[in-house]
Structures are given as structure tokens and as C-alpha cells.
Amino acid sequence: MRSGEKRKDGCKLESTQQKKRSKGLIRRFAPYFRKYVWIMIFDLFCAALTTVCELALPLIVQQLTNRGISDIASLTLGYILRIGALYIFLKLVDVGATFFMASIGHIMGTKIETDMRRDLFAHLQKLSFAYFDNTKVGQIMSRITTDLFDVTEFAHHCPEEFFIAGIKIIGSFVILCTMSVPLTLIIFAVLPFMLIAATYFNRKMQQQFRYQRQQLGEINAQVEDSLLGVRVVKSFANEPLEEEKFEKGNMRFYNIKRKRYLYMGGFEASNKFFDGLMYIVVVIAGAIFMMNRAIDPSQLVAYLLYITTLINSIHRIVQFTEQFQSGMTGVERFFQIMDADVDIFDEPGAKDIGAVKGDVSFEHVGFSYMDDGTEVLSNINLDVKAGENIALVGPSGGGKTTLCNLIPRFYDTTEGTIRVDGKDIRTVTLKSLRGQIGFVQQDVYLFSGTVFENIEYGKPGATREEVIGAAKMAGAHEFIESLSNGYDTYVGERGVKLSGGQKQRISIARAFLKNPPILILDEATSALDNESERIVQESLEKLAKGRTTFTIAHRLTTIKNATKILVLTANGIEESGTHKELMRKKGIYYGLYNSYTEMTADTDTE
Known part of the structure; x- marks a missing residue:
């Protein structure tokens, strides 16, 4: 098979697949229309x-022209005024209908966009950490904003414009055939080439x-x-x-748009050519028919006026075919996220976990990442x-953070069972399970937002007294009161206006307010200076009192009083015991602790 034939077959296959994909997307998109079908x-x-109002104008002009040429006496003032009144009435109908289409029609499209954005955001909230581990936030932002705006225009305009164009083309064809079938067929014979x-x-x-x-999504992400x-x-x-990295992406975007505008130039030029061809065909063929008295x-x-209507209709069809494709691209990208598997969900029959004491057990637990199969935990x-x-x-x-992330089901175990108070965590609802677990x-x-809003996040709807009480327990009240607006101080994006220690104490206050029976501390003091660490460590000790606590420790001196210390490596739990027991054993923990204390001693000396 020749290369040209291969390309042709490839294009046909691509076109067929595109049609099938479009039909499938329209079928899935249709439910969003149902609420607004009327x-x-x-x-x-x-x-x-x-x-109808637009198609009536050439007929009105034809009637006036015909009377003016064949029977000027019948062209009376009364007749002209009646024709004028009819046209004004039609125009008023046109104005009212246009207002509805331009306002309520667009509002309908916006409602559909709003519904889709709500569904998309709700679905994103259900996706597990695994999805966000592998997806750029900038791409998600592009899909939830720009793409759905295109869907709005598509949802409103495309049905409307294709409907209008269809009526105009069919209506024009029927009306023109009543005047001259041969001339009409000559005109419509040019249309397929124009459409191709x-x-x-x-x-x-x-x-x-x-x-x-x-x-564009890549640029947003970068x-x-x-x-x-x-x-x-x-x-x-x-x-x-950073400018160099941005310039590469920006130039890729430029080259893509440049090619698009080159094709747009070809599109506009071909339209101009066929517009002129249509008019000259009508003028020449019409003049010949008129010379032979086949038309008057x-x-x-009227033919010339209808040709203008016809050409405009073809242009609108092609224009809104472009908008249709843009909208379908937006719909496709919308469903790409909606089709992302919710791999962490409430199992059928899941119940509220109820009041929790805090017993936690791991039974032969293993975990591997789904995307590459890397084993992180085995037989814990x-x-x-x-x-x-x-x-x-x-x-x-070694899997320390992963092990803790399995307790609230941020990830699901690939083997084994985790129980809280004897209940398999997969048999209880996610909301009730995570409501019993606090994180720092x-x-x-x-x-x-404000300091108050960030602490209140631990218990939405909490009173100001509750928030202040939690801040006091976290040792955060004094520094919060010293801020420019106290609890109403704006913290900046990601809390940029606060120090690391201040942010950590607000995080601890948030956990105090939640008051969970199970607490997970993930290296909560490792990024702080010594003074901030001391203050935060005191707050953490108060927070952990009476709760089941899992502490991922970087600074080993902070865990000497732990009930049990687990040494977790790639081989699993290699050592387990209290600080004293592990130091007497002189194993892995002994080496880690001595290395850490020697390092801190050297730092203090310096």
C-alpha cells in the first residue's frame, strides 16, 4: 500500500474514531441538559x-420589486405601509426572541457549567492521594475553569446555531426551488466543495x-x-x-497557536473564494435564465438575498463546528477527571464507627503503589x-509515613487488615473514621484566611471561645494576640506571614479543637529551630496525653518517653521496644540514636 493511501486510511480511521468518541461524549453529556430541557x-x-423573520425579508423585497417592475400602479402607499407594518411586526418578534436567546439561553449554559463544575469539584474531593500524586494541579485548574467555560458556550450555542442553520438552508432551498429548480440546483452544487x-x-x-x-494546562502547572x-x-x-523553563513552554504554545492561525488563514481565504464563486454563479446563471425569461x-x-443568507448559514455552521469541537474537547477533558477511579470509598453497608477508644491493630498488612508496583510495607x-x-x-x-497514612485510609492496604477498636476500617464510613483521627x-x-478560620477548620462551626481555648492549650494564644488583628489576622497564602513555629502551633490548636482519640504526628518539629521546637514539643505532649499517638520521629530525643518505639526499615519492623530496651539491645536504634546525639552535640558545640 502506498504511503498516500496509508495516510488516507489513517485519516478515515481517525475521523471514524472521532465521530464515535463525540457520540459517546454527547450521550454522557445529555443528562446535564435534562434539567433545562424546557x-x-x-x-x-x-x-x-x-x-422565519430573516427568511421573510427577501420575499418582501421580491414582492415590492415585482410590483414595481410589472405593475407600478398596484404599488400603492397603503400596500407599502402594510408591508412595512408586517416587517416591523416580524422585527419585534425577532427582537423578543433574540433577547431570550441571548440572555436566558446563555444563563442556561451557565447553569450547566455550574452543575458540571460542582460535580467535578465533588469528584476531586473523593479521589485518593494516589491520583494527586500523579496529576499536576495546574492541569486540574485548567479543566475546572477554562474548559468548562467552553462547555457553556457549546451547551447554549451549538444546538441553537445548528438548528437555525438547518432551517435557513432547508427553507432557502424550498423557497428558491419555487422560483427556479435548475438555478437552485446549480447553486447548491457548489456547496459541497465549499463544505469540504x-x-x-x-x-x-x-x-x-x-x-x-x-x-495551556502545562503552562499553568509550570x-x-x-x-x-x-x-x-x-x-x-x-x-x-525559571524564565528559561517558562520560555520553552511558552514557545511551544506560540508554535501551536501559529499553526492554528495559518490553518485559520486558509479557512478564511477558502471562504472568501467560495463566497465570490457563489455570487458570480448566481449573477451569470441568473442573467442567462433571465435572458431566456426563465426567471424575472x-x-x-431575491436569489441574491437568499444567497447571502445561505452563505452566512454555511459560515455559521463551520464556525460553530469549531465551537462544537472546542466544547467537545472541554467535555472530554471533564470526563477524563470524572472517569478517574475513586479507589478509596465507603464499602456497601459501611457504618458509622461510633465512639472510639483508640485501639489500633495491623494484621499482616502490606502496601504497594499501584502505578509501579513498588512494595513499601510487607507483613506488618x-x-x-x-x-x-x-x-x-x-x-x-522505610514506610513510616505510609504506615500512618493507611490508618485513615488515605491509601488502602494491598494485603492484610487494619482495625480500630476491633473494627475493620474498610467496614466503617470514611467520614466517621477520619473524624476520629487528628494530624499534625x-x-x-x-x-x-484568618487565624481564627484556620483553627476553626478542625471543628467547623466552633465558637470563638472554643477556638481560643484550643489556641491556649496549643501555646498559641499569646503570639496570636500579639498579631496586628489578633485572631482575625490574615495569614497569607499558605500562611506565608507566619513563622514555622507559629504555623505549627496553629496546626496543633486545630488538632486540639478536633479533639480526636487517635493522633498522628508526622515529624512535627523537624523543621523548627530549638526554641520553637521546645515550645511546640510541650504543646504536642499536652495534645498526645490520653490519646493513641503515632509519632514519626526525626529528632530522636523527643521520643524517649514513648510507650513503644518501632524501627521500620525496608525489611519491615526490625526492632520494637522502649528507649531503654532498645539502647540495651545495641541494634539499629542504638546506632541511630548515638549518631543523632553526636550530630546534635557537634552542632551545639559550633
């Missing part, structure tokens, strides 16, 4: 009214549009990454490096009684 029906009725050229360039434009949308890390960028004086002058005038057995303080130590990559992490995330 608005859509009335919108299409208004579209029909505007089309328009479709070719439009398909090329849409291909580039899809590339453009994808690259900009977000650079701006969120702006302090690291500046600290290493790497602004030129008034009909030729652990029995923790309520109120115990379990410390996890060991080299990076090394990388504290504060939301853009």
Missing part, C-alpha cells in the same frame, strides 16, 4: 422565529486547538510550580533558570492499645 425547547422555538474545504481547514484548526489546550516555590527560586538566584428580475434579486503486625504513644523511626523510605504534620498547610 428552556432549551423554548430557546429553539425562539431560534425558529428569528429564522471548510471542513478540512476546520479539522486542522481543531487538532491544533487540542494541542493548545493541553499546552507557573504554579514556579510561583509557589518563589522563595526557593530567589534563595538560589535561579530566576533565569425580482426573483434574481502491630497491636496498639488505647492511649499508647508509638514512635516510628528508621531510614527515609511537618509541612503545615494553612488556608488563605
